[in-house]
Amino acid sequence: METLHLRGTVLPEGDVRDIWVLGDRLTFARPTGGATTVLDGGYLLPGLVDAHAHPGHEPATMAFDADRFTGAGLAYAEAGTTLLRVPGHRAPIPPELRGDARLPRLVTAGEWLAWAGLEGLDGPQTVPADLTAAAVAQARANDGWCKTYGDWEPFTAKTPVAALTELCDAVHAAGGRVAAHCQTAEGTRNAVLAGVDSIEHAWYLTEDLLTALAARGGAVTPTWSGFLPLVADVRTKPEGERKTWFLDGVASLRTATVTAHELGVTVLAGTDALDFGDVVTEIEHLIAAGLPAAVAVGAASWDARRYLGFPGLTEGAPADLVAVPDDPRRFPAVLRRPTLVLLRGRPLVTAGSAHRSGDRSAAADA
Numbered sequence: 174m175e176t177l178h179l180r181g182t183v184l185p186e187g188d189v190r191d192i193w194v195l196g197d198r199l200t201f202a203r204p205t206g207g208a209t210t211v212l213d214g215g216y217l218l219p220g221l222v223d224a225h226a227h228p229g230h231e232p233a234t235m236a237f238d239a240d241r242f243t244g245a246g247l248a249y250a251e252a253g254t255t256l257l258r259v260p261g262h263r264a265p266i267p268p269e270l271r272g273d274a275r276l277p278r279l280v281t282a283g284e285w286l287a288w289a290g291l292e293g294l295d296g297p298q299t300v301p302a303d304l305t306a307a308a309v310a311q312a313r314a315n316d317g318w319c320k321t322y323g324d325w326e327p328f329t330a331k332t333p334v335a336a337l338t339e340l341c342d343a344v345h346a347a348g349g350r351v352a353a354h355c356q357t358a359e360g361t362r363n364a365v366l367a368g369v370d371s372i373e374h375a376w377y378l379t380e381d382l383l384t385a386l387a388a389r390g391g392a393v394t395p396t397w398s399g400f401l402p403l404v405a406d407v408r409t410k411p412e413g414e415r416k417t418w419f420l421d422g423v424a425s426l427r428t429a430t431v432t433a434h435e436l437g438v439t440v441l442a443g444t445d446a447l448d449f450g451d452v453v454t455e456i457e458h459l460i461a462a463g464l465p466a467a468v469a470v471g472a473a474s475w476d477a478r479r480y481l482g483f484p485g486l487t488e489g490a491p492a493d494l495v496a497v498p499d500d501p502r503r504f505p506a507v508l509r510r511p512t513l514v515l516l517r518g519r520p521l522v523t524a525g526s527a528h529r530s531g532d533r534s535a536a537a538d539a
Contacts, residue, residue, distance in 0.1 A: 242270055298322070376429075398450065400423045
């Protein structure tokens with residue numbers, strides 16, 4: 174297999190380094206023999222991450238479609254998103270799709286699992302007879318994660334702390350982690366107090382809850398992209414409790430996003446998309462909320478990968494990276510025009526790419 178060579182400023186450390194690609198692994202040690210230089214200059218960062226995505230689902234019925242999944246995955250890869258966390262999926266993703274070298278790597282959590290007492294469910298949730306056993310089974314069958322709910326409708330029953338605690342304790346004992354949908358003050362509080370690892374959507378988080386989440390190394394995924402497009406329409410609706418709940422919930426994200434970071438909670442960039450999710454837009458939303466640009470980019474790159482158990486651009490790491498012409502910590506928009514994307518060691522050439530197939534670099538061959 175051809176050895177590839179890249180040189181650029183490696184993020185987040187900021188050092189100019191040479192990287193070689195040996196199959197699906199990175200090395201900083203010059204290998205013997207020649208190498209093809211595919212990039213010389215610019216900035217190199219770990220492949221982007223959409224930490225909350227549901228690719229392959231048809232919006233009306235949430236049925237899974239393999240062609241739809243593949244199309245979304247190809248679009249993600251071309252845009253530089255090389256890792257997806259899928260916290261909720263209607264059916265197991267077939268092995269041939271998980272192993273497709275053209276598509277992003279996956280961290281899955283299995284089915285959406287809901288407590289039987291939740292009212293008003295109108296989504297793809299499964300309501301198992303034994304929620305705790307089902308959660309443990311999903312964590313074991315997937316990538317160490319399960320997905321459950323702190324709430325659903327704003328003015329109906331919320332999953333009790335006791336039920337969520339039992340679930341979290343059992344999943345943690347099995348070596349797994351728990352993600353929970355949270356969009357109400359009570360549901361969010363119950364989930365944090367019960368020990369949930371990752372709070373999805375993250376409405377109505379207060380400083381005391383974020384402090385508790387930080388103490389156990391937890392994360393929040395605000396999914397701004399799923400809510401902001403709805404705000405203008407919701408504002409036209411008649412006044413009432415539901416309108417207030419939605420607008421106040423979205424408004425609460427701004428303080429929660431910044432406070433989470435300040436307290437040491439990992440902030441993850443997630444789009445909540447059913448097809449291709451534009452992670453760069455989510456980065457821009459995080460910046461608009463008040464996060465420093467470097468932190469927002471990390472939420473979709475090095476910090477997200479670390480939280481999900483994947484290394485950044487380190488010795489022996491998987492060969493997933495994005496090259497851009499300028500520093501995305503100062504100019505995040507450059508992520509929209511990557512010079513080069515590497516996925517599983519395979520170069521994806523984009524508009525304006527500096528990829529020079531067959532060009533034998535004298536520096537690389539020396």
